[in-house]
Amino acid sequence: MPNTMGDRTKHRILMVSDFFYPNFGGVENHIYYLSQCLLKLGHKVVVMTHSYGNRFGVRYMTGGLKVYYVPWKPFLMQNTLPTIYGTLPIIRTILIREKISLVHGHQAFSTLCHEALMHARTMGYKVVFTDHSLYGFADVGSIHMNKVLQFTLAGVSQAICVSHTSKENTVLRSGLPPEKVFVIPNAVDTAMFKPAPERLSSNEIVIVVISRLVYRKGADLLVEVIPEVCSLYPNVRFIVGGDGPKRVRLEEMREKHSLQDRVEMLGAVPHAKVQSVLISGHIFLNSSLTEAFCIAILEAASCGLLTVSTRVGGVPEVLPDDMIVLAEPDPIDMVQAIKKAITILPQIDPQAMHLRMKNLYSWHDVAKRTEIVYDRALKCSNQNLLERLSRYLTCGAWAGKLFCLVMIIDFLLWHLLQLWQPAVDIEEVPDIILPHCQHGEMSWDCNEDQSLR
């Protein structure tokens, strides 16, 4: 049971996703920074993910963040093989040994997330789900994904989306009541993304593109936009960071228009070097065709770059109007937006922009808002199996019955596990606290668990 710290409830949270460090991306960053800020607020946070290469077992990260790299190998696109019940024993063990009060799953793509939320609901834990992406409705993949999401969200206590567009999308896809879905945007580590100490020369305008070079990120748009802008402005230069299947098309475009000296292809950029690439430019160009939030825009704005972006998904919600120029995902409109950005560039003060970003987007604020969602989730009434089964039955004529069967089997397996290995046989782990006087040094806090004395 969560205890209280002052007038606030102290939660013990298990973050679950297939996407976590050493991988880099929006979801990975979100989980890491949110966990760090929740730890600072006095909550206990544990992360569960699958193994990455030889990284498996228990690892500790900054601030005493404990990570379980469960030795399940990734199967497809960094996802573990969907076994439905295979993860039940390990999830049950972690929930008991870490004295977890709430499970927070991230990303609808994540198999591990769906399975963890399902098992946690079976065991009577409160669950929260965060959706980080937008999905379609028509193609086969989306139909299947939406059905899985409907099943998972039928049992969640509360859900979080990163933008209002994302919330609308999630509510439509899952049939979840809108009052159960909260909008908490992403934030940016402004300490990591600082502008260049000296203002860049305006003799040459540098436009930076950093993204995976795939169809979804609008790499095909770049192929048409870059030559057009280069012909209009002889003093414009492009820096393209990132890799992917569409890189070949960009290389071909560079050869065709003889832009080798004006379009620099960096290839894959490590996350630690993103800031150094960003501060070498004046304008950041985002050509995504679909985006729930787009953290890259925040990082660029924090570095003092003016952003030009496609008006898709949650992008219009990300930055104030004077920090971004929006365009339709069309080459002609994007060229016009870049023209507009170049004209307003002299009015942009990178340092002032950075300070505004510091006030607008903080992970501490995200954590405080997430804390409210956790409080709401814990206040939700406890439902028994029969009450929950009625929710699953509404998921469709055939799907509803199938979901009920899946949950009944899960319930039976959980009881079988309780007989095989009773909860009392699973040892609770002592909490590790980091003394403020000795940073990085860990000591045991045995106030709650005296078994180690």
Add this chain to the structure above:
Amino acid sequence: MAESSMANARYTYVHHVNKGPLQAMDMHHIVVRKSGVKGFIVYLSVLLLTTNGFFLFLLKDKTITVLFWSLLLSAFLVKLFLRKPVQKVSVIIFPGFGVQLETQYGSGRTIRHFVPIGKILKPVLNECVTPVTCYWSLSLIIRGDEELMLVFKELHPPVKMLVPIWKALCAATDSLESADSIT
């Protein structure tokens, strides 16, 4: 000779301190306890399988392969659940000399492994994660070795049994600062 012990459903921990004429000997034993319920369930399953095999073969005129497979499955069940290769693991600490790890098998065979005190850099308590469970393990960091040496290779005793052994190893190897952090 001082003695203390503790037990759970699967293991018994016994601690002896030998005050010998030449040198004190600190002995820690982890003894595997037999599970009667588990044995009963396995033997019942084997009995049912074998009876069913004979019934199908003799009365229903089924082929001998049915009987063969039921016997094979029975043997597999017995081997899987009732094989108790390790009966006892002992950690014997000779202060100033080293640590002897003794593994006693059901067959009566005993394997001994001596680690000189100078080779032990630090004893550590680790959390181990498998695809289905988590458990604590006691390991030794050995000078010149890339991998940790597991004290209990085949057993997973609870942490309350591992802590006194870990503390004793810390005291023997002068790693007292790590032992102090847990008390």
